[in-house]
Amino acid sequence: MREILRRSPFESTIYLGDNARAPYGVRGDDEVRRFSIQALDALVRRNVKALVVACNTSTSVALGDFRRRYDLPVLGVVRPGAAAAALATRNRRVGVIATPATVRSRAYFNAIKDENPAVEVYEHATPTLVPLVEAGMLSGSEVEEAVRQAVAPLLGERNEDGDFIFPLPPSARIDTLLLGCTHYPLLTTILRKSVGDSVAIVDSATATASSLAELLSVNALESPGTTRGTAADAGMAGHEAPNETAAVPVHFQLTTGDVELFRAVAERMFGEAFPDVERVDLEAGLS
């Protein structure tokens, strides 16, 4: 959301966090699909023009189902992240850490191969990391040890001096680590310590925001304010002068969990611009 607001500042947004039922990544495919559709249905009822599935697990397991269910354009986070990783790697060896459900789907393997079939992809499920982030544990020796263990299979082990011991053969040494879960960027500082400076750390956020902006532009779905002051407005039939139609974007946030907890996190991340948080009940279909 932060990257989308940065890239598309004239768009209004509705964010829905299924915090009460997170994490999805250790659930079965059917449950991930069902929960996701409940959440997306709630957004579609609020009359949105496009859907972003900002969850790697949901995207990996069921993006095709969402696209068949809704007439709206649906954007996932896997393909943008895969494109970013394929561009970042120099030795054509990319490691992916993700939830068990995402790794099981092979979504990142397939998406990175689609970007460049010559890139080797090493996927590794790291189920211990999401619970730490959900508990707010973003630093400290316990988290550092968990992160170190999580990425070790992609790198080899390091000794006290930081040198690799029992290293992977060079043919399997990655130069790019793709964070295949939206929780992991919060651990970037600690991840950087574990992987060293020579490995690029990539996540889906920036690339997904760019893909959304392109989607809106290519399909003429942009908010009128987006093109304010550009020559493009002149030829757009049915549009008023941009200064008159450009509306102030509005943002809503919905959570299935604790509203006060959610508001505290949202204000810390976005400041006072994000006051509207409502609780939504997806199970009852009352949203």
Next chain:
Amino acid sequence: MREILRRSPFESTIYLGDNARAPYGVRGDDEVRRFSIQALDALVRRNVKALVVACNTSTSVALGDFRRRYDLPVLGVVRPGAAAAALATRNRRVGVIATPATVRSRAYFNAIKDENPAVEVYEHATPTLVPLVEAGMLSGSEVEEAVRQAVAPLLGERNEDGDFIFPLPPSARIDTLLLGCTHYPLLTTILRKSVGDSVAIVDSATATASSLAELLSVNALESPGTTRGTAADAGMAGHEAPNETAAVPVHFQLTTGDVELFRAVAERMFGEAFPDVERVDLEAGLS
């Protein structure tokens, strides 16, 4: 193959046609996968640097399996074709005709949505067309009638004057028809009669050849002759002067079917440059 030779004239090639077991499109997924792997194994044993799965059915059903099986880069035809269709459409409604196996996989739906999630994709299985092409029937009233019936569900019916009767609602009228089977381009003249001048007809061949050229270039897999006379050679470590290393490309053709029949078709399509045709037995693993 013709498009690849046009786009990458300095590359040597091995073409394998599993003519004895074609068509694949009406077979079950397991059989398509098994036959395809036998064919690809035979090519890998001949020391190739990249594989092109020039069959929509094989690509749709099992591209991921091939990419896990081989260390070599493997390129399919679905994604290049999908990209071409997403670029061609103006009203964002694309029709796809393909084999039953390809339609069942939803590969084109997913790939076109990945290119632009706002494009509507209408897939239609046309199992009657491949047998006609295999039998060499590329013109005549019987073929015209079969083609007309095959594409009618994507367009509505036409009366004797060529106007649509019982048309699809405008919301489902396509402006782009993607030929999702490598046999169908041979029917383009007749397809054009059926769909009219206002529908763009797109196939995977040109886009796949471009993707292959990009794959070879990005991953430094090009034949030395490719960069002959360009500034790029100067900085390439370990390469001789291009004039000394540029070899004359060689081309082999393998078929599981009748060699004489295959040679006759190949010579008609490619001329005398393609004399080498050998029979290969995939079932016995003797290739």
